Amino acid sequence: MVPHEAPQYHKEAFNCPLCGAYATHQWHDHWSDPEDKGAGQLTTAQCLHCRMYSIWHRNRMLYPTSGAAPLPNADLPDEIKADYQEARSITSVSPRGAAALLRLAIEKLCNHLGAKGRNLNDQIGDLVEQGLDPLIQQSLDSVRVIGNEAVHPGQLDLKDDQETAATLFELVNLIAERMISYPKRVAETYGRLPESKKNAIEKRDKTNTETGCSA
Ligand SMILES: [Zn+2]
Numbered sequence: 001m002v003p004h005e006a007p008q009y010h011k012e013a014f015n016c017p018l019c020g021a022y023a024t025h026q027w028h029d030h031w032s033d034p035e036d037k038g039a040g041q042l043t044t045a046q047c048l049h050c051r052m053y054s055i056w057h058r059n060r061m062l063y064p065t066s067g068a069a070p071l072p073n074a075d076l077p078d079e080i081k082a083d084y085q086e087a088r089s090i091t092s093v094s095p096r097g098a099a100a101l102l103r104l105a106i107e108k109l110c111n112h113l114g115a116k117g118r119n120l121n122d123q124i125g126d127l128v129e130q131g132l133d134p135l136i137q138q139s140l141d142s143v144r145v146i147g148n149e150a151v152h153p154g155q156l157d158l159k160d161d162q163e164t165a166a167t168l169f170e171l172v173n174l175i176a177e178r179m180i181s182y183p184k185r186v187a188e189t190y191g192r193l194p195e196s197k198k199n200a201i202e203k204r205d206k207t208n209t210e211t212g213c214s215a
Contacts, residue, residue: 004170006068007045009059017064019050020071067092067162069169073176075184077112080105084172087165095165102168103145109172113179121146132178136171143167 005014005022013024025045032040043056055063069091072084087101107120115123124137124146141147143164190198 004070004173006070006166007054007061008068009043009056015070016047016049016052017054017061017066017068018052019047021047021049023047023049025054061092065089065092068166069098070173073173073181075180076109076172076176080108080112080172083108084169088169091162091165091169095162098165099143099168102165102172105172106140106145106168106175109175119146120150127175127179130179132175136174136178139167139171143171145171 005011007014007017007025010027011025013022015022016025025047028044028046030042030044032042041058043058044053045056046053054061061067066088069088072081072088076084083101083105087098087105090101091098110120110123110127113127116126117123124132124140128134128137137146144150145168193201
């Protein structure tokens with residue numbers, strides 16, 4: 001997966017907050033009083049891919065309000081995608097609200113994936129056993145989504161901030177990438193193989209199971 005480059009003031013290229021593409025941006029400063037550079041300044045950045053503008057005041061993005069949050073993974077189920085997009089639309093004005101919605105999205109995602117366990121901590125542990133990177137579990141623990149100090153769904157943690165929300169956006173996408181998109185791509189690649197190859201692979205796997213060889 002190509003890493004998401006967050007928009008940053010006067011950076012030349014990053015993932016566009018409007019179309020999501022990694023693209024060069026053209027920056028323009030607009031002064032309320034061109035004679036007085038200490039006066040109000042608005043800056044626009046035009047994406048050379050979609051041609052749309054983000055609007056900045058000094059180093060803070062005012063529009064779109066999604067700020068630096070990446071677009072959702074395309075393979076997420078619609079209901080979870082809707083929670084994610086709602087979180088994205090409020091993240092610059094209410095990062096705590098966004099973080100609460102993202103926690104909910106992670107719970108729904110675990111249920112959608114059929115993760116086993118009595119609580120979110122166990123469910124994420126189950127996903128790690130199925131191939132999810134253990135670092136994702138540690139990150140979720142560090143932002144208090146799972147683990148002993150996790151807050152309950154719908155309850156806001158006063159310490160949530162922009163950084164927590166930004167981490168949660170990435171983590172939802174990382175879970176979706178590893179547990180949905182990656183297996184889908186593998187299945188697609190396998191599906192394109194000629195029958196003779198597939199038969200040979202199935203025969204080999206069967207032999208390995210019988211001999212107890214796991215390699
Ligand atoms: Zn764009």
